Amino acid sequence: MIQTITDIYLPRQAKVEQIVVENSQISTFVLAFSDQQFNEAFRYQPGQFMMVSMPHCGEAPISISSTPTRPGTIHLSVRRAGHLTAAMHELKPGDTIGLRGPFGRPFPMEQLRNQDLLFVAGGIGLAPLRAVINACLDQRERFGSLTVLYGSRTPSDIAFQADHAQWRQQGVTCRLTVDAAEAGWDGPVGLVTGLLDGLTPELNRSIALICGPPLMFRAVLNRLSAMGFSDEQVLTTMERHMKCGVGVCRHCHMDGKLACVDGPVFSLAELRHLKIMELAD
Ligand SMILES: Cc1cc2nc3c(=O)[nH]c(=O)nc-3n(C[C@H](O)[C@H](O)[C@H](O)COP(=O)(O)OP(=O)(O)OC[C@H]3O[C@@H](n4cnc5c(N)ncnc54)[C@H](O)[C@@H]3O)c2cc1C
Structure with a gap:
């Protein structure tokens, strides 16, 4: 699939197909892009994340919890944390949200x-x-x-x-x-x-x-x-607060590494070079 440079900043509309309540704080949203052709062509790898948005709620990175071996829908499992995720928990099947991605380095x-x-x-x-x-x-x-x-x-x-x-x-x-x-x-x-x-x-x-x-x-x-x-x-x-998800804003900077493009998947060997790991020793 070929993405133009503008695509990475442009949320695409996705419809909530199903909601699985995992516990009082976490639900899994089963989503499909409204553009059926795009939905069929959409590919990702385990460990990658989507930037999720809703009107007036901003945007947040959420890991894809489904597997690319089962195409057709994307699962996002979301814990109620702040503004956006609380709004997501008000969603009903048939509602839509915005999605950008997939972004980030996947599991090898x-x-x-x-x-x-x-x-x-x-x-x-x-x-x-x-x-x-x-x-x-x-x-x-x-x-x-x-x-x-x-x-x-x-x-x-x-x-x-x-x-x-x-x-x-x-x-x-x-x-x-x-x-x-x-x-x-x-x-x-x-x-x-x-x-x-x-x-x-x-x-x-x-x-x-x-x-x-x-x-x-x-x-x-x-x-x-x-x-x-x-x-x-x-x-x-690694979970770090991030704004753009594509290595531009540097909000998720960690001692020279960006969680959004160098990660979010890291080996412990890679993390050992970062100051954030000093407490683990
Ligand atoms: C790669 C990645 C994958 C993720 N995957 C998942 C996932 O699968 N499921 C999931 O539920 N969550 C996931 N998260 C976490 C999720 O992105 C955050 O919880 C996000 O902040 C939720 O957005 P919100 O608008 O609901 O909450 P926010 O309004 O962002 O608030 C959430 C909490 O963060 C604090 N906060 C907000 N902004 C900042 C900041 N700039 N610096 C420090 N603290 C701040 C707030 O005070 C509050 O306590 C992931 C994060 C990353 C980086």
């Missing part, structure tokens, strides 16, 4: 080939990893074992429940933990790092993909390093 799917993949996420952090997990399941023979470790605040906050059930059926090892239990929960309680206990990954053929809030992120990084993962074997997506 070729590098993941034949590897055992360990996904570690907290909260909305599972959204970009969901794209990778489903892409792996759709090309199952290309990848080794798949393990998903997911942390939520409480059992009622566990998002993507239908995905966890589906993934388990398809042979993915899924482990869930919560910060605080509620009646009826008999699973683990504690940080997602606790789910790494007892895992014995084959380090010569493993890659970890992590995404979640900063505290979880740092704890998991330190734990993976202690388990023997090298910095090249750990991939993550």
